[in-house]
Amino acid sequence: MTELTSKSDSSDGIDTPTALRAEGLAKAYGSITVLSDVTLDIRAGEVHAVIGENGAGKSTLMKILSGHTAPTGGHLLMEGRRSDFADAIQAEAAGVVLVHQEILLASDLTVAQNLFLGRELTRGLMVDDRAMNRRTAEVLTSVGSIAHPTDRVGDHSLAQQQLFQIARALLDDRKVVILDEPTAMLANDEVAALIDIVRKLRDRGVAVLYISHRLEEVEALADRVTVLRDGKMIGTWPAANLDQRQMAELMVGRELSMLYPAKREVASEPPILEVTNLSVDQGKVEGSFAVRRGEILGIGGMIGAGRTELMEGLMGLRPSHAKSVILNGKQITLFHVDKLMQAGLVYLTEDRKGKGLLLNEPLAPNLTLQALDTVSPGMTLNRDKENEALKQAVQDYDIRVPSLTMAAGKLSGGNQQKLLLAKIMLDDPSVIIIDEPTRGIDIGNKSQIYKFIDTLVRAGKACVVISSELPELVGLSDRVLVMRGGRFVAELSGAQITEQNIVYAAASNGQDIEEKKTA
Amino acid sequence: MIKITTRVRTFMSAATVATVSLVGAAAHAQDAEFTIAVSIPAATHGWTGGVVYHAQRAEKEIEAAFPNIDVIVTTASSATAQVSALEDLSATRDLDALVILPFTSDELTGPVEQVKSNGTFITVVDRGLADPTIHDLYVAGDNIAVGANTAAWLVDKLGGKGEIVVLRGIPTVIDDERIKGFSDVIAESDIKILDVQYANWNQDEAFTLMQDYLARFPNIDAVWANDDDMLLGVLEAIDQAERKDIRFALGGNGMKQVIEMVMAGDERTPISTPYPPSMIASAIYMTASQFAGQAPMRGSFKLAAPLITPENADQFYFADSPF
Amino acid sequence: MSTANITEAPEIRTRRIPWSEMAPFIALAIILVLGATLNSNFLSSNNLLNVITRSSFIAIIAVGATFIIASGGLDLSVGSMMAFVTGIMILSMNALVPVLGNWAILGGAGVALVVGALCGLFNGLIITVGRIEPFIVTLGTMGIFRAFIIFLSDGGSLPIDRSLRAAYRPVYFGDFMGVPYPVLMTLVVIVFGAFLLYRTKFGRRVTASGSNEDVARFSGVHVGRIRTTTYVIQGVCVGIAAICYVPRLGAATPTTGQLWELQVITAVVIGGTLLRGGKARIWGSVAGALILEVIANVMVLSDLVSEYLVAAVQGAIIIIAMLAHRFTNAR
Structure with missing residues (x-):
């Protein structure tokens, strides 16, 4: 157990006024208490991270702070004044806004229409599109989005859509911005951009409450860290006093065993699944790969590189054709989830809730x-x-x-x-393809899922893992294929599997990759 | 008369199919000297089915008898569709005469006046236009008489007293007129109307409504269904309940099956009232006579609504008519 | 902590009373009580049998519609399809009479089932293979089927052969131990439908397809095949309804089955099936069909409102029923 002690007083180096203070907040549903006695303050110009395992009460806390839910105990103080928000609208009027983890945008409307949905600017009776588009362009620039105000939201990646949500929250001047796992959907370069935006917000004097599973982000970004566990507040610390391991230990309340299982020896027998020249979505995505028994094959790349599309194509969920797919020594001719499952191949989607x-x-x-x-x-x-x-x-x-x-x-x-x-x-099944096995889940469950995967593979199955989390790819994979622009551009194995190599392959230009591939 | 108007509830495509086939059939006599256009509602119910049948029959007979006359029959499924059909007809052809059974008075008055301004002879059938100066010839039935004559017969047969139930059609002028004609006469007797409800000129709904009447009223001396289609549903309900108290069950319009019953001397349904869809044929003949040159006619012709009785029923019976 | 490890506490929590599932039956009970207080004749066995018997058409078709709606589809063509199937059935019975005598009725019934199934298959294939919105497809076939019956009947009525009338009449008006045949037929359809929907893999896949098409697809469900099958089931239900319907009035007319599609959809939705799919309540659909028919009956029996306003009261009651649903669901 850590020896750190909680210091909730103001002797931690940040001396700006408190924007929002929660005193003794509690929430119970009937006899089930999900949150008890949480006291914290969020100061102007600080990034205050809240961490905890899933079920620790983070979401409930966020909802209470942003007026989406009423607490059953305790109260809120906005700039020192007692203010219990009746609903989210009141909270927003007071300057507190929550950016949801899920994308809550109308995908058929334009970016500007979404940003101003429900509060359209008007000129007389007419909707003032020009003014809204102008203002949208400004906000988009400030959050580093490349989108145009009149683009259809659905045509953009989830990462961009997450930025739109943040932009929407920032249309008006806010005192407190609550970000609920803003990076859950983002790839690494996008995360970096987002962290930049949050820093700018902080420098403008906004109080930012930041919830994330990614402890490295918290370490990089937060000024103070509050840890919740099982609905109780464990304490608040200056971020400088905690490293990632300490945070994780505070969250789970015990020493963390090694997060990733030990690597296995892969026998050099012929592959159990061999895919040759698979072409998906009229050739937008193409690739060949093979995986052996007892092997974890990692697939890396930026979001949008075509990894998910390739696998969905293999499963017959997108228009596709292949020169040859051999599974367990048998040629597969019909790509359909049902038929492939009978042959021993299954796919776990990245979109848990939607698919x-x-x-x-x-x-x-x-x-x-x-x-x-x-x-x-x-x-x-x-x-x-x-x-x-x-x-x-x-x-x-x-x-x-x-x-x-x-x-x-x-x-x-x-x-x-x-x-x-x-x-x-x-x-x-004998071959399991898992797309983003631990997206948006807490560290305890993560470690369990890694163990399951390890157990399966040790039992002679083969596993393909698509992941945007570099430590995960590095920690799990026996071999890594990197995809960029719908093609495989690099294959890494053994000691070559490092975060740097994967990022380099995923982001650099073609020539170097060819060299790497042959290496 | 707009019985048609509201009974027509079909979907557009039905009317379109019918219109196309009819226009196609008429296209062979293009080089005729005189063109008579006939615009009627599409066949979506017994009575309008009869109108279409009689119009098509008249078309064949007249074209056979007078080779210099071309008759074009078009059907429409709504007032709007009828207006469009009129526009199409007058735009593509030089019309010498128009025989029209309008869906509604008010909506069709303007468009028909437009056609007349080109010098076209106008014959209006059944339902009058809002401006009676437009038509050259007007042929119509008498809905008030349909109701009144039936009522008078009932008052007589029931001896001026008793309890009856009434089924209405769809809320429209025809329905209102029939009910008014009927209840005005009944009001002068001691006969009591127990209830009046809509059954939308629909056999199924009439069956259902009659079942409910029978459940509610332990004694009913007579039923007036205002339409023979509905009468068939009513009879089925009475038969099922095995009720013997109902002495008379009457309809109206002179539907084929009902006239057969009258001819056979049915005790419960000994009469009907004609509201013959063949009035469209009469109108087409009268119009054609303008151009055949022998009998130019002008004015208004109101068809009487005499009772159809076993004695005269064969005059109202057309074996191969669908109605 | 609100979660408990199941290995330590294996329990299947006793279910609370499912109010939301009971809602249509409660509504039906309330309307029945209302009817009884307004007119003593309402509860007479004759009246109740009449009402139940004539609600059987909508109920039978609603069972099929429950499948379609649960799988995420919609069928607006059932009323017209009903009229068309009835017409074809009568024509083939009349044609078979000289050869088969009274057995022509069975022949006609067979034809009704086959034609119904084919109509459904036609709808289903256009929707799934052609990938067109069910609303538009069935709006189209609604017009097509309606035009066919008008064409077949020349706009008039299409009666069955007189010689069959007596033999066939009992199928609607007869009873077995006091239960009218159409009611028995409805019960068979419901029980079979409930079995198919709740007890078979097919039923599970139907609700999965309606609940989330992507999840179903990603789980290897042949969504297109499942949906097409629901349309065929609907067609067969329409065929069965036609078999019960023809002996009632002995004819098909252009107004046969007019606006039934709306009654059917209303019955299904009152019954608790979600219009967007994924939740199916077969018994609820039947309760919905009964509610519609009983409301109409109470309106006529009670003389509460002017004949001009009957439809307004019916509409209001349906809306109130749905609001009650929402209320019980929110609990």
Whole structure:
């Protein structure tokens, strides 16, 4: 356990006035307490990070501070005055705004229309598009977005859309900006740009509350750090006093064992999956790759490099064709999720909520949806076997659920991910492709998922991991393929697998890559 | 008369299909000297089906009898579609005469006046236009008489007292006129109207409504359904309930099946009232006579609504008409 | 902490009363009580049997519509399809009479089922293979089927052969141990539909497709095939409804089944099925069909409002029912 002690007083070097102060905040749903006795202050011109595992109460705290939820105990002080926000609109009027982790934009409207949605500028009875576009352009520039105000939002990447959300929050002058995992969807270079924006905000005297799983960001950015665990406040420290390991230990309340499992020896037998000249989306994305039993193949690259598209094409979820796909020694001719699963290949999507789980359905139907023919071989559903499978999965994958009949959408992100993993493993596949295995989940669950992957591979399965988190790629992979512009540009193995090499391959120009590839 | 107007509830494409085929059929006689356009509602209900049938029959007969006359029949599924059809007709051809059964008076008055300004002879059928000076010839039925004559017959047969129920059609002028004609006569007797409800000139809805009437009123002496289509539904409901208290169940319009019942001397339905869709044929003939040169006609012709009884029923019966 | 490790506390929480699922039945009960207080004849077995029997058409079609809507589709063509199937059925029965005698009824019934299934398949294939919005496709076929019945009947009525009338009439008006045949038929359809939807893999995939098409696709569900099948099921339901419908009035007319599509969709939605798909309540749909029919019946029996305002009251009751739904759902 760490020997650090909490110092909530102001003797930590920042002496600006408090913008927003929470005193003894608590929140309970019936008999279940999700947050108790949280006291913290956010000062003008500081970045105040809040960290904690999923379920630690971070989201609840954010919602209370931004007026989305009313606390059941305690109160808020805005610049020293008692102010309990009735709703988010009141909070915004007082200068407190929350930027959601999820993208909440109308994808068919333009950027400017989205930014001004519900508060359009008008000239007489007419909507003043010109003024809105001008103002939007200014704000977009200030957050470092390359988008044009009249672009359709849906035509931009998730990263850009996240920037639009931030831009929207910054349209008016704010005293307190709460960012809820703003980098969950972003690739590394975009994260760097975002960190820059947050610093600029801070320098303008805005109080920033920053929630993130990425401890390196917190270390780089925060002035002070508040740690929550199990709904309780552990303490607030000057960021300078904590390194990443200490933060992680405060979050989980115990010493962290090694996050990544030890690397394995990969036998040099012929590959179990060999994909040759796969072409997806009319050739926009193309590639060949192979993976062996007992091997974790990492796929690196910027967001938008075509990694997800390539795998979705392989699964027949996008228009695609290939010269040859050999799985377990057999030539695959029909690309369809169902047929490929029968042949032993499964894919776990990066889009947990949109493409992975039926959020309104209970756990059992979600678990068995893909392997329904295995669980219920006949025409009728075998509910007993489904429940059995669920209990088994809950045990095997340590899915923490208050009730077996709850809706999948009510699970925390980490538990959703574990449920998805259980889902695709239900038919005992031999090759598993996992797209962003730990996106947006806390460090405890992360470490568990790494262990699961390691166990699977040690049991003779092969695993392909697409990840935008460099430490993850480096920590897990036996071999890494790097993609850029829809093509593989580098293959790294052994000691070559470093964050620097991956970034270099993913971002530099073609010639160097060819050299690297042959190296 | 607009019974048609509101009964027409079809989808546009139905009317379009019908219009195209009719226009195509008429295209063969292009080099005729005189052109008579006939604009009627599309066949979406028994009565309008009869109108289309009689119009097409008249077209064939006249073109056969007078080779120099070309008759063009077009159907429309709504007042708007009828206005468009008129515009298309007068734009593409030199019309000598127009026979029109308008969906509604007010909406069609202007467009018909426009056609007349080109010197076209105008015959209006059933439903009058808002400005009676527009038509050269007007042929119509008498909805008030349909209601009044039926009521008078009922008052007589029931001996001036009893309890009856009434089914209305779709809220329109025809329906209002029939109900008014009927209730004005009934009001002068001791007959009590237990209830009046809409059944939208629809067999199914009439069946349902009659079932409900039967459940609600332990004694009903007679039913007036205002239309023979609805009457068929009413009869089915009475038969199912095996109710013997209903002495008379009457409709109107002179539908084929009902006239067959009248001819067979049915005790419960011994009469009907004509509101013959064949009035469109009469109008086309009268119009054609302008150009055949033998019998130029002007003025208004109102068809009487005599009771159809077993004695005269065969005069109102057309074996191959759909209505 | 609100989560508990299941390995230590294996429990399946007892379900609370599912108010949101009960809502349509509660609404039906309230309307029944209302009807009984307004007119004593309302509860007479004759009246109740009449109402239940005539609601069977909408109920049977609503069972099929529940499948389509649950899978994320919509069918506006059912009313016209019903009229078209009825027309074809009558024509083929009349043609078969000289050869088969009364057995022509069975032949006609077979034709109705096949034609219904084909109509549904046609809708389904255009929607899934042609990738066109179900709203537009079925709006189109609604017009096509309606035009066909008008064409077949020359705008008049298309009656069945007189010789079949007596033999066929009991299918609507007859009963088995006091239960009218159409009601029995409806029960069979419901039980079969509920089995298919709640107990089979197909049903699970139907709701999955409607709940989130992408998730279903990514889980290997053949969404197109599933959706097409729901349209075929709808077609067969329309065929069954036609078989019960023809003996009632013995004819098909251009107004047969007019606006039924709206009644069917209303029944399904009142019943608790989500219009955007993913949640299906077969019994609720049937309760919805009954609610619509009972409201109409109560209106006629009660004499509460002017004949001019009956439709307004019906509309208001439907909206109130949906608001009650929302309220119970929010709990």
